[in-house]
Amino acid sequence: MAERSLNEHLSHLLAQANRHLSRQLTAEGVSLDQWRLMKVLSESGGLPMGKLADELALNLPTLTKLVDRMVQDALVYRVPDPADRRKVRMFLSDKGASMLASQNKRVEEHEAKVEDNYGNEDAQRLKTMLESFIKQIV
Amino acid sequence: MAERSLNEHLSHLLAQANRHLSRQLTAEGVSLDQWRLMKVLSESGGLPMGKLADELALNLPTLTKLVDRMVQDALVYRVPDPADRRKVRMFLSDKGASMLASQNKRVEEHEAKVEDNYGNEDAQRLKTMLESFIKQIV
DNA sequence: GAGCAATTGTTTAATCGGAAACTATATATA
């Protein structure tokens, strides 16, 4: 069996696709991790740090510092869990919610453009495949 | 039209898939970017920094420092281009080649496992789709 | 061919990320 070239490797293809898309969003003024954090909080407010780290595939110290910065910017806030005082529950602030709204628009517009170019049917299939791939790899 | 949830967003799905796979390779002792750099040099020795940065979706200052470290470790080396002395052509050393060989094995074994679990046919389709996606998004 | 713009890569300063150690709280065991 012949050796695989770099772009027959899933790890390479995922790195490339992720970086290009992430860069383009950065250019649109959207920090991917910040946006993902706000988005997940808008969907499930009150998640503790550990769950958030899982949802976003960030490790905990990285998340702590990302949250520190976003608390500085008043985008999110911490609430200690009274039932288990080790836990910190995270919430989106009003400012965060309005920032999220504006960023949602940019992300959706950008992705719509990308998916149009790629072909909407194929884009949908790609997303479905990635979703099941992630379930399986975690 | 209802708003998309986080895991209907391509940018999120790509970030998740990339990070999980990249982490698993790190756990196997493979630094994804180092491996990709060595791999691309083994396929096209003599590429200048700019082309390498494109191939790997790294920005140039990041690549410069990655290369600095790998030169320290004697995995790669720089050769100034005599025809255009602004350019630096990169090559894989013997030590780099043997390190690449051992890491290739780990990457291939790990990806084989992942692709088996996911289903080899689907994995192949996923890769093909990612490849054309990348071509289109760049 | 002199002067100006474009290309290629590196350096600098500041921010960010990751592994390991640490703190605080909760749970299990004796």
Next chain:
DNA sequence: TATATATAGTTTCCGATTAAACAATTGCTC
């Protein structure tokens, strides 16, 4: 209930990444 163990997050220290400025070389235009 005292002690040990496990869990949740943060902090620390160091290495890595980024944007902006810089240096060197080449190409263009007059």
